[in-house]
Amino acid sequence: MAPEQHQLLFTVLAELLDQPVELSDAVLEIGTAAGGTLVAMMKRFPSDQRPKFVVVDEMTYFPNQLQRVKENLRLNSLNPDDVEFRIGRSHLLFEEASERCDRFSLILIDAYHKLRYVMWDLRWARFLAVGGFVCLHDCLPKSDVACGVDRFLARNSACYKKVGLARSLIAIRKVAAPLSNEVDTWDIAYAQIMGPIRQLWRNVRNRIER
Secondary structure, X not given: OOHHHHHHHHHHHHHHHHOOOOOOOEEEEEOOOOOHHHHHHHHOOOXXXXXXXXXXXXXXXXXXXXXXHHHHHHHOOOOHHHEEEEEOOHHHHHHHHHHXXXXXXXXXXXXXXXXXXXXXXXXXXXXXXXXXXEEEOOOOOOXXXXXXXXXXXXXXXOOEEEEEEEOOEEEEEEOOOOOOOOOOHHHHHHHHHHHHHXXXXXXXXXXXXX
């Protein structure tokens, strides 16, 4: 992430420290790559005020990804054992989180950017505490991430508010508990249908522009 994107993330983390969302509410990162942003987030908390961190990732982005993330943590004087690594696809691990009754104060989504994956990842907002934040990276104009975010905000306008945008990082705050699930089967169906149509249109447009 660019420095101004990290700064927005740090502002969000400072909000969590200032008006205490319970420290028992973990911080979730969906998609971690080499763990650089994970390290940056963890180091913003004093060690005695650091919440639990959870990472959801397939760990197949490059060879030995999990070992690389853990080494990055150790090089920054952070203990990899303080992070709960859940290895697998987020839409499958979501069901386990639901059974566990997980709750998070911050969810950072920076994983697959196709529309269906974005919508699947946004389902995790169901476990976000009121007052907490969900942030999405690569929310560029006309992108699948932006399309998913726009639908999410339109359907949940009474409970979620956009609070910041730094380049392609958007921050959204949960201001009230919704009466129904933030992402339902219709949203998933929409993403499954519209994703390939949007990809087809991008392919056609690219050929025309050549």
